[in-house]
Amino acid sequence: MIFTSDNVVGASDKVMAGLAVANSGALASYGADPITQRVEAAFDALFERKVTSFLVTTGTAANALAIAAMVPPYAAALCHRESHIIDDECGAPEFFAGGAKLVGIAGTGAKLSARAIAAHLAEEPGGTNHPPFRGISLSQATECGMVHRLDEIRAIAETAHAAGMSLHMDGARFANALLTLGCTPAEMTWKAGVDCLSFGGTKNGCLMAEAVIFFNEKLAEDFKFRRKRAGQTVSKGRLLSAQFEAYLDAGHWLDLAAKANGAATRLSLELAAIPGVRLAWPTEANEVFVILKREVIAALRARGAAFYEWTAKSLAPDDRLAEDEDVVRLVCSFATSSAEVERFIDIVRSNPVQGG
């Protein structure tokens, strides 16, 4: 019953096998290998257009490099105040972007909205006391497991572009969000106005494989230098490209996400049906955020369940925790088993305190 994160499991068998096969023989280094070239073509196909893609090692690096490409050192980016980039990356975006500022705004379920962004911009004083906003970063899915709808992304992109900002999507859980919307990768990104994307593979079946995808060519112009000087240009590039090749092959990445989302959906539905249990936010990807009584949380831990408690800051305005409640985050991965899900539900259900 490990629900701490989707990064506690290794790679899928298919990804691992792809890596093993690619290991043999001599290949050009620093991303000039043929596998990387095939992966670049795969990204073009995936997004139904020519894109510029760069493989990097971590999601933090992908996000921070993308933000640095959008936002000059004297400028700022808007994001949700609980977004990963502002709250979980130890200042990486500020570092990569040379001291640029991140400004966090509020929103239920860690979602951004065009309205909240416009309201924030309307209060800007002008002059030079504030750095100018040049970028917006939204997370898809969000830190609270919610998914921005296509029209929401489009509205955010329009607001961004009208104000001279570029739009970045942190897609650490891109596949999980995509399945929920039932749309194409193109629709969820450039067709909705996204300028660049952190395309995550690690949380959904790779060991370590992330890509920065540019739909706005101008932002990509000097990115190869940024990646190199960030220590993200891998010498044996096949390590990253071979994982991606297997990951993207024949819809494997979507199959993996479907398993994770399925486990989360089941967990969510059955937990929400237990009297006294409610969801903090709707389950829209592979993460369940459920409000439980502290005693139940203790019982779960005592019986071997692993998970994190979560901040309630982004609850809907009319929602509130009771004194004896906490929010709990349950992350499912492609490897989450039915048995784990069932056992977790059983413990909650059987607990008299909660059930009361």
Add this chain to the structure above:
Amino acid sequence: MIFTSDNVVGASDKVMAGLAVANSGALASYGADPITQRVEAAFDALFERKVTSFLVTTGTAANALAIAAMVPPYAAALCHRESHIIDDECGAPEFFAGGAKLVGIAGTGAKLSARAIAAHLAEEPGGTNHPPFRGISLSQATECGMVHRLDEIRAIAETAHAAGMSLHMDGARFANALLTLGCTPAEMTWKAGVDCLSFGGTKNGCLMAEAVIFFNEKLAEDFKFRRKRAGQTVSKGRLLSAQFEAYLDAGHWLDLAAKANGAATRLSLELAAIPGVRLAWPTEANEVFVILKREVIAALRARGAAFYEWTAKSLAPDDRLAEDEDVVRLVCSFATSSAEVERFIDIVRSNPVQGG
């Protein structure tokens, strides 16, 4: 006949197998996995003392992070003017160290010497026009394939410490240099006064595994934050730790280096014995730098040999290229075959121009 670099081959079979085994099951993320803990213990054993080790993804990141730990943003580090950190990492050390300066000095075979360092320091004007020197970085082996002797390292360390500087060793080819000196890892590092080390695995049999090893605890204090915000804290930490575990197991890393050095030695000895051929610098690790006539170089390429030409800037003061000569770099890896070596030698030997 691929002699372009030791990073054109994948991982050794043993390393790859270790990675495959470590892939299964759930493990704590961000380096809290038991394999990482075993690797940390292995480094303690290797260096015969408690060290603080951090796994990172690339040599550039290892070097740049180590230099940032030694040198504050308003200060400077000394290195050889052809060192990898100043000449091949696209400004990564300056970036990671917040704009700190690298100052390169000369030396035959890309070696640093205590004397050259002291001479440079003696010319410093004082005042605040120059940033203060806080670190020295030496490469072991150097960019010209040479190895600093223990007494040379000790003298450099003494000069560094006497002037308030820390000493970093770029050990991208640590194993290759170690075999040449025939000493222990402890002797080549902290016993000689090295404060921190980039311990390379990638070039010598891993797919991607580098470590920053601190012998000076003070420098390691906040390093975990530096690594995180540099996007170098890998979520599925087993990727790095499993490679290192296999790499360090039962002397595997030294076996690999012995193969690479052996191939280089043979290549070097046989080439140097050919009339008209001479070495640019002595072959002291797994790289051969040989001076060939341009016609011979063309013939080698025509017959399928791959390699780079190299700068002659660090030739010994009394050495010089003839008009029709160039320096060629030949890098051997653990996977370099005898057949490749023999074929290369045959082409040079059979060439009437060179032989003349």
Add this chain to the structure above:
Amino acid sequence: MIFTSDNVVGASDKVMAGLAVANSGALASYGADPITQRVEAAFDALFERKVTSFLVTTGTAANALAIAAMVPPYAAALCHRESHIIDDECGAPEFFAGGAKLVGIAGTGAKLSARAIAAHLAEEPGGTNHPPFRGISLSQATECGMVHRLDEIRAIAETAHAAGMSLHMDGARFANALLTLGCTPAEMTWKAGVDCLSFGGTKNGCLMAEAVIFFNEKLAEDFKFRRKRAGQTVSKGRLLSAQFEAYLDAGHWLDLAAKANGAATRLSLELAAIPGVRLAWPTEANEVFVILKREVIAALRARGAAFYEWTAKSLAPDDRLAEDEDVVRLVCSFATSSAEVERFIDIVRSNPVQGG
């Protein structure tokens, strides 16, 4: 009736005269002039101990350099969410501190409190997702014209030091706050636990003269290099030192602040006595924050009064603006005349809307 800021007037006659006298003759450059040395001694005398002082050109530079001296690039500083450093300096602290983070917290009247700081620290998750806090910056007086009491500063300093943080005081209006507390400069700074201070002269009678004063010697160690590389080491150092010499001579600086505070006090008392008018925050230095009806604000502007409207975010929790009200900031300087004050009061008093 110019109440926009205390930086709209030039230098006091005495300061200007001092500058003119110092202009003649040859003097050593870059702060090695005898006037600078006398100013350094004057700061020692002022603070009743040896301090390390550095003259710089602007308050932004003073603050940003001081924060950089406290907070390494991978760390963070706490401050009030409306503080000048986080909200009015276009990211200067983040730039000077190499990408370090500023984190703003709430507090009535833009004051920090040990309790609010402790509460914030208590919620820190540990690990490396957040950069470690290494500094706190408080403004004396605050952006809302309030003054931290000695016991409040001491409590903040204790909280800071207990958590491994240094304490910086932004003293852009140091003299104004000092008069209010009726204590010595030593009591308001190092005796209360302040580690470094931005000592402002510009707003209170100089043309441009700011100093960074270190009570904690360790922080001052390499500051001369930081100042130089920030372009803040002035070649004709007498420009800054001569202003400070006149400013500090015979209590001139306190005389100037007394005039400014006196004007503000009078303005505040008389405005608050007008029916329907109330203060946003108590007037504790040279700034009055008064809540006026929008019609009255318009009338003031129509009759030539100049001032800024201000955010009401830091009102006391039980206070709130009415629909037709706004907060107005009125800054008095040493040059504010009684006539200006009286005319302003008359307009408000005579206005039937407000008076109602």
Add this chain to the structure above:
Amino acid sequence: MIFTSDNVVGASDKVMAGLAVANSGALASYGADPITQRVEAAFDALFERKVTSFLVTTGTAANALAIAAMVPPYAAALCHRESHIIDDECGAPEFFAGGAKLVGIAGTGAKLSARAIAAHLAEEPGGTNHPPFRGISLSQATECGMVHRLDEIRAIAETAHAAGMSLHMDGARFANALLTLGCTPAEMTWKAGVDCLSFGGTKNGCLMAEAVIFFNEKLAEDFKFRRKRAGQTVSKGRLLSAQFEAYLDAGHWLDLAAKANGAATRLSLELAAIPGVRLAWPTEANEVFVILKREVIAALRARGAAFYEWTAKSLAPDDRLAEDEDVVRLVCSFATSSAEVERFIDIVRSNPVQGG
């Protein structure tokens, strides 16, 4: 006999008087004062076109900000290896430009040449190991007191632009160089292809007044934010603008430079006429670099002359110091008196060692 620098004297009487007059009354802050607007118009007139000008406090800040505007953090700038920006500003350009690299090249008299630049660029390896060059900075006059001719500047600008680089001119001694060329400010800058200029006032009669002038509008776009976050936006802007207004008025700045150049010319001519004395480089502005015997240098010092010895690195290729010689730098300012010059010459002339 103070020849250490042109920054050891205060402001000219006219500049000081202008400052005193501007001190009285209330003026808008942060550069919105009418004097600043008049100075901006004066720069337009001076350069015979619309320029974008920003007043800043120090030459280091002017240079570092200008370079940051040209060169992104992941890129590099070329300059002479003895230029002020690379050798005397404690890493300020690297700091302001976010870790960008400065690369220094050689040239007699600290001059850059299109040929040397082109030769350097021709050796660039391509790929991403080196950051891309985006700017060139030349000093006018140079660190060795020489002046680039108009055709030389044009050739450098052409080389720069052809390679995608902008051209910056460090004009700390702009007026001195301009007089030597006998051309217009427009001819020495934008008409020759200069993109941005550090226009120095401090060394030539101001107390502290520098400007960054942009001829290439694109580089100026966001410069106001850069200046603000660098702590270079002065609140009482009249301090800088009033100095510049007096400095530029009725050719005052050229009168001052003429005095400085005249003193240097006389010193140079008479020294060079003394047997055994020779110039290190021709005297082309207000600095004399003369090669003297060490005994003579000691005698000068013993009799009260103040000056610095200088590096001989940029002597012409066929020139060389004798064992007992050193280069001495003598800087004349607008305040250098004939008496000082004569006395210096007398000491050299009367010295038997030199005269021998």
